[in-house]
Amino acid sequence: MNSLMSGCGAEPGLITVDQALNLILQKPQSLATESLGVNRALNRYLAQDVYAAINLPLFSQSAVDGYALCAQSAIEPRSEFKLIGEIRAGQQDELQLQAGQAVRIFTGAKIPFGTTTVARQEIVKLIDSGKIEITENLKANADIRDVGEEISIGQLLANRGQLLSVGAIASLSMAGIQSVEVFKYPKVAVVITGDEVAESVADFTAGKIFDANGPLIEAWFQNAGQQVEIFHVADTEDAVQALIQELSASHDLILTTGGVSVGDYDFIRPVALDLGFEQLFWKVKQKPGKPMFFAELTRDDCTRCYLLGLPGNPAAVYVGMQIYTATLLSALQGQKQQPNWFSAVLTHDLKMDSRERFLRMSASFDQSVLKVKSLSKQQSHMLSNLMQANCLVRIPAGKSLAEGDIVQGLFIH
């Protein structure tokens, strides 16, 4: 028993949430990069700038279904043109328009040489099969998408570090980009500690509980489009040591739940230190999740394995995943950015706590102002309010807040 380790958050040595986040952002070196087909790169981060290899549009084309015209002067109502052919999207035609000639054309089709403007079909009357009449005034260069007007060859399409969102994937695909250099996604192993986790329904009568942490972490990664290996380990030093040693040789990140406090059966930290991990921090002045542990192992080949030890209470695991694991995973992919905090107005008073808190809240917009309201059942062993919560809100340590105060938070999904 160590009298420095009080439960109230006042002990020396605790770091703040911001300090913990900064260590998680700054300490890890980025993983290696790999070349992936664009269709496999969703939600990865670019490791290189991407430049356009083509113009966009690729050629000057019609923006509408209508007629490409060649006119030497302004076009007035009742102007007539001789119809000499048709060009569909996807067709290449060597047609050369002369003054007074027109070609039937469709959206996206390449305009023929000599085109001075395009008349959309709504302002065109077909007089006979060989002749059309324009019914309105028409400017030069109307409804033409010019070659390269969006992007020209050699122009920067996307920066190193760009998140390859759905829209980014679509945009790169349109520019003919087939593959991209991206940071590797960390190879993650998850270790669930705790003899109290029931293995079966029958089991739970004997002082055991159902495991929330394994399903929580599995679903979290599934939501991010990733699969992870989940290991359950008994609360013995030997079992923990054997597993962590094995995983540390083959993984970029070991996430653990439980076993990081100062209890007699909390083996994660002593085992990690014994295996050569360097402690980057232990204990954060926060609620839930105070005993969180973060450490780094440098292997013989100079690559590294990180261990993020989350406490065992499921609310601490939830906060740990949404705030810290998410930040760490993107830091390992070269992103040195804080979580994407929103700011919002608190709709009620809140009592002081000596530790910074992450409260599960309900957020909604009121005339452009984001307002947040705390939910009941915030204790670290409770999760049921996650049915209603849509955000985690940071409440600073050591001061009481009043209705109308501004707080930071993160949307959760």
Next chain:
Amino acid sequence: MNSLMSGCGAEPGLITVDQALNLILQKPQSLATESLGVNRALNRYLAQDVYAAINLPLFSQSAVDGYALCAQSAIEPRSEFKLIGEIRAGQQDELQLQAGQAVRIFTGAKIPFGTTTVARQEIVKLIDSGKIEITENLKANADIRDVGEEISIGQLLANRGQLLSVGAIASLSMAGIQSVEVFKYPKVAVVITGDEVAESVADFTAGKIFDANGPLIEAWFQNAGQQVEIFHVADTEDAVQALIQELSASHDLILTTGGVSVGDYDFIRPVALDLGFEQLFWKVKQKPGKPMFFAELTRDDCTRCYLLGLPGNPAAVYVGMQIYTATLLSALQGQKQQPNWFSAVLTHDLKMDSRERFLRMSASFDQSVLKVKSLSKQQSHMLSNLMQANCLVRIPAGKSLAEGDIVQGLFIH
């Protein structure tokens, strides 16, 4: 050529964005339900209320590492207790504490019969192997999590319609729920029309373009954790007819891109009507995406197939997926709710347009107020600003907006 179909959005018969969304929400009947393991139900919607089959906590337990005590009166500093054993988390013990006795106990462990309070280890001094001393005043029932204090047996855990987010999955798992009744996810086929789409790099010199729509839709579903089949079809009536007929027999939803306007090679709508689809709407007074088409086929067994025909311009496809397809997919799973619009302050003036617009913008919080700023390159054949955009913003039709006006929008990912 139909003179009713003008390009300016003024023609009669166009419906508004809200009318289109309401039809997409109200028309579809919900799909059948299925029973799934909780670990396979992420991001599905519950088809039945879920009630707790156990108490949470399952038994009264210690909230800390410390000592379970039996005391007949208030505990003052220097009170001594006789240590008679130890209970770890996950252990069942038939110990019965008598007044003056204590048991070493760990977080989550079941407290023994006779426990009146728990002393966290930080306020306990071990005098010798058989005796402890409490160093502070201690109330009755301290640091005990009472059986059922979060949820009691039979209580409603989650409502029909609940989205099974990561937090919801964790919460159900903790309550020992093994499987849930959820709405089936729609079986979706995607049809990309357009002879202009290049099949290979060599192809694109011949008036063709790279396909953005297929990769866009594939990535969108991948981001939602779903896989869809993507078909490319030539711009001939026979090819479109054969494919739509086949898919309509086996799928809940056919998403198409292109071929829904009034061009001579726009076959999606006539083919669908010919195959017995009933038109629910055609053309929405919006930009991009005016010629959007929505139709329903009732099959012989009374099940239905929906067809959502998106225009071919990639920005129209993007808006179509984020706004309309997302709404339709959740409507098919029993959710009759509008997109989750935010409200935000516009940071600049905007000119009037006769159609409602969805503009790609950058949103950020300023002291709890969400502010949005439009990006350049908004035309319907352009996508490159999706590298920067984090939202789509609705700009009402027929009026100019000023800096400071409030607008609705949707975050995109």
